[in-house]
Amino acid sequence: MKHFTSDQFNWKNGHGIADMTDLFGRYENVSRFTIKSTRTGAVRTYEIDTNAPGYEDGWDGEYVLYTDNLFDGTRVTIINN
Numbered sequence: 001m002k003h004f005t006s007d008q009f010n011w012k013n014g015h016g017i018a019d020m021t022d023l024f025g026r027y028e029n030v031s032r033f034t035i036k037s038t039r040t041g042a043v044r045t046y047e048i049d050t051n052a053p054g055y056e057d058g059w060d061g062e063y064v065l066y067t068d069n070l071f072d073g074t075r076v077t078i079i080n081n
Contacts (some may be wrong), residue, residue, distance in 0.1 A: 006036065019079050020081060046068050048065070065077050069075070
């Protein structure tokens with residue numbers, strides 16, 4: 001499993017965004033990963049959001065949307081740049 005820190009993402013209103021090449025250095029298909037908060041030290045596990053609109057179409061290969069399944073609205077988008 002891949003592990004990241006919160007400062008590797010741009011956050012706004014509980015939604016983190018990062019470019020795939022910044023995280024992995026190349027295209028990589030990742031279904032789960034963790035993010036450790038640099039502020040609190042808390043670790044959350046994120047997985048592909050299969051309930052998000054566009055999941056069935058693979059978001060046309062442009063990005064992947066992840067959720068922590070805690071129902072607090074926190075999501076992560078990794079853009080396939």
